[in-house]
Every structure is written in C-alpha cells, then in structure tokens.
Amino acid sequence: MAKKFKNPDELFKFADELTKKDSDDIIELRIGMGTCGIAAGADKVYEVFQKEVEKRGLKNVVVKKVGCLGLCFSEPNVEVVMKDLPNVLYGYVDEKFAIRILEEHVEGKKVLHENILDKPYQDIYEEEEVK
Amino acid sequence: MTHEKPHLDNVADKEITFYKAQEIPLPKELEDFIAEWKNKPGNLIMILHKVQEIYGYIPRKVAMKISKLLNEPLAKIYGVITFYHLFKLNKPGRYKISVCMGTACYLKGGNDLLMELENLLGIGVGGTTEDGLFSLQTVRCVGCCGLAPVIMINNDVYGNLTKEKLPEILGKYKQEGEE
Amino acid sequence: MDNRKIIFIGCQKAGNLYDLINKKLVDENLRQKVHLRKFYTFGLYTYKNIIKVWPDNIIITNITEDEIDTFIEEVIKNGKITKLKDKIYKKETHPLIKNTKVEFYHKQFRVVLRNSGVINPEDINEYIKRNGYKALAKILKEYTPDQVIEELKKSGLRGRGGGGFPTWMKWNCTKNVESDIKYVICNADEGDPGAYMDRSILEGDPHSVLEGMIIAGYTIGAKQGFIYVRAEYPLAIERLEKAIKQAREYGLLGENILGTDFSFDIELRLGAGAFVCGEETALIASIEGKRGMPRPRPPYPSIKGLWDKPTLINNVETFANVPVILYKGGDWYSQIGYENSKGTKVFALTGKIKNSGLVEVPMGLTLREIIFDVGGGLTGNRKFKAVQTGGPSGGVIPEEYLDTPIAYETLQNLGSIMGSGGMIVMDNEDCMIDVAKFYLQFAVDESCGKCSPCRIGGTQMLSILNKISIGHGEMEDIDKLISIGKAMQKASLCGLGQTAPNPVLSTLKYFRDEYEEHIKDKRCRAGKCRELVKYAIDPTKCIGCTLCAIRCPVNAISGERKKPHVIDQSICIKCGECYNVCKFGAVIKE
Numbered sequence: 001m002a003k004k005f006k007n008p009d010e011l012f013k014f015a016d017e018l019t020k021k022d023s024d025d026i027i028e029l030r031i032g033m034g035t036c037g038i039a040a041g042a043d044k045v046y047e048v049f050q051k052e053v054e055k056r057g058l059k060n061v062v063v064k065k066v067g068c069l070g071l072c073f074s075e076p077n078v079e080v081v082m083k084d085l086p087n088v089l090y091g092y093v094d095e096k097f098a099i100r101i102l103e104e105h106v107e108g109k110k111v112l113h114e115n116i117l118d119k120p121y122q123d124i125y126e127e128e129e130v131k
Numbered sequence: 132m133t134h135e136k137p138h139l140d141n142v143a144d145k146e147i148t149f150y151k152a153q154e155i156p157l158p159k160e161l162e163d164f165i166a167e168w169k170n171k172p173g174n175l176i177m178i179l180h181k182v183q184e185i186y187g188y189i190p191r192k193v194a195m196k197i198s199k200l201l202n203e204p205l206a207k208i209y210g211v212i213t214f215y216h217l218f219k220l221n222k223p224g225r226y227k228i229s230v231c232m233g234t235a236c237y238l239k240g241g242n243d244l245l246m247e248l249e250n251l252l253g254i255g256v257g258g259t260t261e262d263g264l265f266s267l268q269t270v271r272c273v274g275c276c277g278l279a280p281v282i283m284i285n286n287d288v289y290g291n292l293t294k295e296k297l298p299e300i301l302g303k304y305k306q307e308g309e310e
Numbered sequence: 311m312d313n314r315k316i317i318f319i320g321c322q323k324a325g326n327l328y329d330l331i332n333k334k335l336v337d338e339n340l341r342q343k344v345h346l347r348k349f350y351t352f353g354l355y356t357y358k359n360i361i362k363v364w365p366d367n368i369i370i371t372n373i374t375e376d377e378i379d380t381f382i383e384e385v386i387k388n389g390k391i392t393k394l395k396d397k398i399y400k401k402e403t404h405p406l407i408k409n410t411k412v413e414f415y416h417k418q419f420r421v422v423l424r425n426s427g428v429i430n431p432e433d434i435n436e437y438i439k440r441n442g443y444k445a446l447a448k449i450l451k452e453y454t455p456d457q458v459i460e461e462l463k464k465s466g467l468r469g470r471g472g473g474g475f476p477t478w479m480k481w482n483c484t485k486n487v488e489s490d491i492k493y494v495i496c497n498a499d500e501g502d503p504g505a506y507m508d509r510s511i512l513e514g515d516p517h518s519v520l521e522g523m524i525i526a527g528y529t530i531g532a533k534q535g536f537i538y539v540r541a542e543y544p545l546a547i548e549r550l551e552k553a554i555k556q557a558r559e560y561g562l563l564g565e566n567i568l569g570t571d572f573s574f575d576i577e578l579r580l581g582a583g584a585f586v587c588g589e590e591t592a593l594i595a596s597i598e599g600k601r602g603m604p605r606p607r608p609p610y611p612s613i614k615g616l617w618d619k620p621t622l623i624n625n626v627e628t629f630a631n632v633p634v635i636l637y638k639g640g641d642w643y644s645q646i647g648y649e650n651s652k653g654t655k656v657f658a659l660t661g662k663i664k665n666s667g668l669v670e671v672p673m674g675l676t677l678r679e680i681i682f683d684v685g686g687g688l689t690g691n692r693k694f695k696a697v698q699t700g701g702p703s704g705g706v707i708p709e710e711y712l713d714t715p716i717a718y719e720t721l722q723n724l725g726s727i728m729g730s731g732g733m734i735v736m737d738n739e740d741c742m743i744d745v746a747k748f749y750l751q752f753a754v755d756e757s758c759g760k761c762s763p764c765r766i767g768g769t770q771m772l773s774i775l776n777k778i779s780i781g782h783g784e785m786e787d788i789d790k791l792i793s794i795g796k797a798m799q800k801a802s803l804c805g806l807g808q809t810a811p812n813p814v815l816s817t818l819k820y821f822r823d824e825y826e827e828h829i830k831d832k833r834c835r836a837g838k839c840r841e842l843v844k845y846a847i848d849p850t851k852c853i854g855c856t857l858c859a860i861r862c863p864v865n866a867i868s869g870e871r872k873k874p875h876v877i878d879q880s881i882c883i884k885c886g887e888c889y890n891v892c893k894f895g896a897v898i899k900e
Contacts, residue, residue: 008450008451011438011443011444011568018435034545035275035513036277036278039290040278066429070669075278173597214758215584274542274543276505
C-alpha cells in the first residue's frame with residue numbers, strides 16, 4: 001500500500017529515490033500495447049516474453065507493457081533497452097521473432113539486423129537548455 | 132459474469148405494466164450500482180451503461196423500473212436511450228459483429244466487408260441471425276486505423292481484412308457457439 | 311517572436327563538443343542568436359557527435375572538432391550546407407537500418423507522447439520517475455493561479471480539440487468568475503472517424519492528463535473534474551480508472567492534495583456514441599444525464615456550464631501538454647512551433663499511406679514532410695490526390711498546397727481545419743464526390759436535429775450529392791450545394807452544423823472538374839461511383855479462362871473457351887466481381 005505524500009517535497013524525494021533504485025543491469029523489453037497493438041497480436045508476444053523469460057531464469061529482464069509507439073503499420077512493436085547496446089526498436093514481431101530477440105539480442109548481446117525501425121527523436125526529459 | 136435474473140425472463144414484454152415492472156427485483160449487481168449512483172446528479176447515462184453491460188441491451192421492463200427508482204418519467208429515459216447510438220432496445224446476438232466505418236476503413240473497403248457479411252449471415256445492419264448467434268452493426272471508428280479495414284467481434288479486433296477471410300472467422304465463432 | 315535556431319548537441323558520446331561549440335559562438339558574438347541544448351540519448355544508435363538543427367530538421371553526424379568552424383559558418387551564418395553535406399544523416403547510410411525503409415521518427419518531436427511507449431501506463435511510479443507530478447508539486451509549492459496562467463500565456467498553447475482558442479484565456483476567464491463551485495471537464499469524446507490521438511494518449515500516459523486537470527483545478531478554483539470518455543474505448547477507461555485509483559492512494563487526488571489545503575477529485579463519465587457530444591455544450595448536457603444537444607452560446611461554459619456553474623473544458627491533448635509546459639517553462643515550449651501556433655500536434659496519419667500511425671510533429675512542418683517523409687509516401691507508390699484533415703468538420707487539401715506549413719491559420723485559409731488531428735491520405739482511386747458523401751452522411755446521421763439549418767440543410771445537400779453520384783446531376787446542383795452549404799455555415803447552432811458543409815465545399819473548390827465530369831459526362835474517373843462505372847474486357851489481354859463468366863452472378867459474360875469474352879452491358883449489375891477475379895488484368899473499369 002502506497003503512502004500518501006504529506007507535502008510537495010516528499011514527491012520530489014520519492015522521485016529521486018525511484019531513479020536511484022534503477023540498476024544498470026536491468027534489461028527492459030517494452031511492448032507497445034495500446035488497442036491496435038493488442039489487435040495486431042501484442043498480447044501474445046507479451047505472453048511469450050513472460051513465459052520465456054521465466055523459463056530461462058533471466059532475472060534482470062523486465063517485460064513491460066507500454067502505450068502506443070505510434071507505429072501502427074508495424075505492430076506489434078518491441079523496444080529493447082539494455083546496457084552497452086543502443087535502444088533498438090523492432091517491428092513486425094511475432095512469437096518466433098520474439099524468441100530470436102531474447103536469444104540473440106538479450107542473451108547474445110547482438111542486434112538483430114531485421115525489422116529494425118528508426119527512432120531518431122530525442123527525449124524531452126533528457127536534454128537541458130543552456131543559457 | 133454470472134448473474135441471476137429472477138423473474139425477469141418470465142415476464143413477457145407484452146404483459147408488462149408499470150405496476151408489474153415495479154415488482155421485478157433487479158440483479159444485485161445492478162441494484163447496488165443504482166444505490167451508489169442514485170443521489171449523484173447526471174446518473175442516468177451511467178446507469179443505462181450498467182444495464183446494457185448486464186443484459187446486452189435495455190429491456191423495457193428494466194427501463195420502467197429505473198424510471199420508478201430514479202423518479203424520472205419513462206419518456207425522458209427513452210429520450211436518452213434513443214438519442215445515443217450505443218444503447219440498444221433489442222437483444223443482440225451472442226457474437227456482436229461491428230464493422231468499422233471510419234474514414235480509413237471506408238476508403239480501404241469497409242463497405243465491401245459489410246456487404247459480404249450481410250450476404251454470409253443473411254441479415255442486414257441491426258439484425259440478428261435466427262439462431263441468436265450473430266448480430267451485425269456498423270460503428271464509427273474503432274481507433275485501429277493503422278489496421279484498416281477492421282471488424283470487431285465482441286471485443287476482439289480483426290484487422291487488415293479482405294472479404295475472403297470472413298468465412299473462416301465466422302466459422303470459428305460458429306463452431307465455438309455450437310459447442 | 312523567437313526565430314532562433316535550436317541546436318541540439320548529443321552529449322553522451324560527444325566529449326567536449328558542446329563546450330567547444332558554445333565557446334566558439336560566444337567568441338563570434340553569435341551566442342544570442344541560437345538556443346543550445348544538450349541531450350543525452352538519441353535514437354541514432356551508432357553515431358558519434360550528433361548535432362540536430364531546428365527548425366531546419368537536419369541531423370549532422372560524426373562531426374569532428376576541426377569541423378566546428380565549418381559547422382558554424384555553414385549552418386548558423388549562411389544556412390547553406392556544402393562542405394558538411396556528406397555528414398547529413400540519411401537513412402540509406404545508417405549502418406543498422408539501411409535494410410529497412412522506415413524513417414518514421416526523423417521529423418517528429420514528442421511532447422504530448424513523451425511517455426507513450428516508454429513507461430508502463432498502469433504504474434504511477436514510472437510516471438513519477440519521468441518527472442510526473444513534479445509540475446503539480448512545484449505549483450502547489452510556489453505558484454499562484456495567476457502565475458500558472460502567465461506561464462501558459464508565455465507558452466502560446468492553444469486548444470487542441472480543433473478550435474484553437476488560446477488555452478490561457480479560457481483558464482483565465484473561468485478563474486475570474488466568482489463562484490463557490492466550479493468544474494473542470496476533459497473532453498475525451500473523440501468522435502472523428504479516422505482519428506485516435508486521444509485514445510493513444512489515455513492508453514499510453516493517463517497520468518499526464520490527470521496531472522493537467524489537477525493543475526487546472528488549482529488554477530481556476532475547482533474541486534471536481536470529469537473525464538467524458540467514449541464508451542467504445544474500454545482499454546482507455548480501464549487504464550484511467552487504475553490511474554485515478556493510484557493517484558488517490560498517493561494523495562495526488564482527493565482531499566488536501568500533497569498536504570496542502572487544495573482538494574480536487576476526478577470522476578469518469580462515459581459517452582454513449584454521439585458525435586455531437588464533442589461539442590462542449592452538448593457534452594455538458596450529456597454529463598448532466600440528458601440528450602446530448604447543444605445550446606446557444608453565450609453564455610459560454612466558462613460562465614455558465616455544467617449545472618450552470620463555471621466550467622473549464624479542454625481536450626485530452628491540451629491537458630497532456632500542461633504538465634510539460636509548467637515543468638519546463640512556457641519559454642521552452644514556445645520555441646517549438648510556427649508563428650501563432652506553438653508546440654506540437656499529434657496526428658493520426660491513415661488512409662493510403664505506407665507508415666500509417668500516430669505521429670507528433672512540431673507545428674510548421676509542411677504537409678509534404680508529414681506525408682512523404684514521416685509517412686513514407688503512398689502505398690503502392692500510387693499518385694497522391696488529396697489529404698483530408700479535420701474529419702467531418704474539415705476539408706480536403708490537394709497536391710499544390712502540400713508545401714503549406716501546418717498551423718491553425720494556414721489550414722483554415724485552405725478551407726480545412728486542424729481539427730483534432732485526423733489526417734487521411736487519398737489517392738487516385740478515391741472519388742471526391744464519394745468522399746464528400748461519406749463525410750456528409752456522417753454529419754447527417756449525427757445531427758441532433760435541434761436546429762433546422764443543420765437538420766434540413768444536411769439532408770438536402772446529401773440528396774443532391776446522391777443524385778450526382780448516380781449520374782442524374784444537373785449543373786445548377788453545384789450552385790445549390792454552395793448556397794445551402796453557406797447557409798448552414800452561417801445559421802447552424804453549433805460547430806457540427808457550421809462545419810458539416812466543409813468537406814463538400816472544399817472538394818468543390820479544388821475538384822470542381824470532377825463534379826462536372828460526373829454531371830456532364832456521367833463518368834467517375836476513380837471508378838468508385840458504382841452507377842457510373844462500366845466494366846469491359848480488353849480482348850488483347852483476355853485469354854478466355856472463363857473464370858469471370860463462371861463468377862458473374864447474372865451471367866452477363868459470354869465467350870468461348872480460350873477466346874476473348876464480352877460483357878453484356880444490358881445485364882451487368884456492376885458488382886465488380888469479374889474485375890476482382892481476373893488474374894490477367896483484362897477486365898477494365900471505364
């Protein structure tokens with residue numbers, strides 16, 4: 001059960017703590033699961049990831065539902081975020097390809113050269129204006 | 132979801148009178164919901180949503196009962212029901228087929244899908260098949276334009292469809308329905 | 311206004327690139343002419359030293375220290391790139407993605423969708439980790455309501471629901487009305503066919519909308535908010551409910567938010583499928599539990615809204631912008647955008663486009679850039695005909711205006727509107743009369759019937775269009791369409807009726823020849839208007855396989871095996887079956 005924030009500063013503190021808790025070793029698999037992602041089969045891909053991650057005992061892998069990535073044409077989409085490799089966004093992921101992502105990208109630490117989508121936009125929270 | 136519908140099915144629409152409608156007990160889920168919302172202003176639409184969630188449509192007897200419970204004239208309740216596309220006055224089929232008629236689906240052949248479904252099922256828009264299995268309706272944009280053209284069967288979305296794929300999809304549900 | 315370029319410098323692998331550029335600019339007295347921003351991650355996986363220049367939208371990769379002078383000379387001083395040309399990012403040279411053909415994000419800038427696709431929408435902690443609710447905390451700690459409005463004014467944010475009314479003015483107006491009870495409403499009744507921006511925001515980042523509403527509540531002095539959301543969006547409703555519950559547990563909603571004496575709560579109200587309920591007065595009637603019919607304005611909802619109390623109504627996308635503006639500042643926000651249209655806009659790019667999907671681009675990008683760069687062009691490389699923006703209230707824009715920058719005013723000048731953000735691309739196989747008919751049919755179906763210009767005018771226009779599409783049109787019908795349309799625009803009670811003729815009037819404006827062709831030549835060049843199409847068999851291509859003759863439901867096709875077949879026009883019912891089944895392209899539409 002979450003606690004209630006008693007003043008604004010508690011929220012800032014809580015946010016800092018959350019950021020600190022982040023370990024570098026965490027590998028995130030972000031699966032686009034808005035209505036159209038699910039319609040295209042993202043829920044099946046999600047299940048495959050969950051099952052396989054458990055089966056392989058990959059403790060540092062987080063399988064995460066995220067909202068729409070906007071790339072409806074290439075659903076289901078999966079983004080892999082891990083240390084030492086660039087964030088890579090895969091499209092047209094089916095159950096077979098999901099396993100390849102786990103084996104080759106997550107475990108083998110090698111980017112698959114198929115179905116990669118370009119993502120050159122910067123994150124507004126990771127920039128700072130310098131006056 | 133299982134819910135008891137005591138007495139309700141035993142009373143035919145023809146026989147229903149205001150007096151009788153008041154006697155009908157409602158399922159507990161609905162009764163609780165009405166109790167929760169009764170004193171909130173603007174509750175009518177939310178209660179009608181709940182009724183439709185439970186019955187699949189809004190039975191006349193339930194509308195009468197609600198009229199009594201909320202102390203609103205039945206005419207006003209029907210005014211609201213008929214204004215909004217979502218509220219139905221007739222019982223839908225077990226599998227509700229919704230053909231998306233949003234712009235993207237329309238341009239990519241949504242109308243062809245609708246015509247083919249009408250042929251395959253032998254019913255028109257708003258109709259229900261005789262076995263009570265399928266009903267057909269059109270909807271304004273399911274919001275999966277990237278997958279156009281799209282149909283929805285209950286809550287499952289089928290995208291990138293062609294006429295040729297329809298018999299197989301219907302067959303799947305038919306089989307499921309007969310089991 | 312601020313015309314300065316924004317230079318983004320990638321800092322993760324860039325070493326001291328930022329410092330060098332900064333120093334150089336100061337030395338040359340150019341520092342005040344640009345904005346410099348550091349950023350730390352960037353999607354261009356393997357490049358080092360990346361610089362992105364706005365609003366030119368160029369990305370220069372692998373720039374070396376020696377090249378900094380050249381960079382400043384060419385990019386900042388002259389604006390013409392020659393020596394660095396080879397270093398401009400092109401997807402063809404990208405080592406990882408040269409095999410794929412997608413350049414979807416290249417020109418995008420994600421503000422509203424900042425968290426969508428990054429965080430788990432069902433976990434409030436992930437939102438907080440991404441600076442969520444920090445704007446609210448900051449405001450409750452330091453800002454007066456007037457300061458919030460001042461910041462919004464600086465940002466230049468305008469309503470994203472279609473109207474484009476300055477957001478700060480609406481907030482200020484509602485704030486200034488004396489009343490003990492006020493309401494905040496979020497309009498999530500996204501009814502445009504072919505648009506799903508709001509749904510994606512609610513599904514991908516529900517907390518951003520909640521935070522925007524809470525800030526609004528604090529600013530105008532309201533204690534209660536409502537989200538009016540389409541019942542057709544079950545997933546969005548589920549995620550909103552979860553988000554509201556989590557926010558309450560954290561003390562971000564409810565009594566005494568963050569320990570202050572400000573209290574605010576949010577409830578969901580479900581729409582029931584009526585397009586007119588996107589209009590604010592109709593939406594209010596619907597929340598009140600009545601038939602969703604609009605009423606005349608004034609009084610505006612900010613004076614007399616829900617249950618006759620002052621009410622602030624904004625759309626989902628507008629609210630989702632608010633936390634970022636207050637977190638990063640109005641000045642930051644106003645750097646993005648074009649003239650009087652600041653910030654970004656989310657569009658649902660659909661229709662005959664390769665990369666259909668949800669895109670967020672800065673205002674001022676041209677339609678051509680959105681369709682051909684972000685969207686990747688048309689499917690099957692067919693020829694572009696028109697793009698429709700603004701749904702049933704908007705209009706079509708033909709090819710010659712594709713270089714128009716996207717902004718509220720520019721689109722309006724073309725006879726269309728920004729609308730909530732549907733963008734539907736059409737090719738040569740789409741008939742403009744058919745498209746106009748589709749939208750008008752929609753408006754007629756959705757008209758609530760309260761005022762006669764909309765109820766009768768719409769029906770009359772539709773019957774004229776039907777007449778033209780079956781080949782019974784006369785030339786004076788065009789004038790009739792225009793005069794009825796203009797009357798509807800002037801005399802209808804609400805936005806639905808006032809804008810319903812737009813699709814017809816704008817297709818008439820740009821594709822009048824197509825209307826005339828339907829009327830005079832009884833011909834539909836796109837082959838959509840069934841009654842005007844004639845199917846025939848090209849004898850040079852037909853090999854006499856008999857497939858079409860077998861499939862024809864009325865036996866209108868005859869011919870000997872292995873010899874060209876013929877269609878008997880007097881029997882043909884124009885179902886198009888022969889056209890669809892022929893494997894040799896021998897059946898032609900005329």
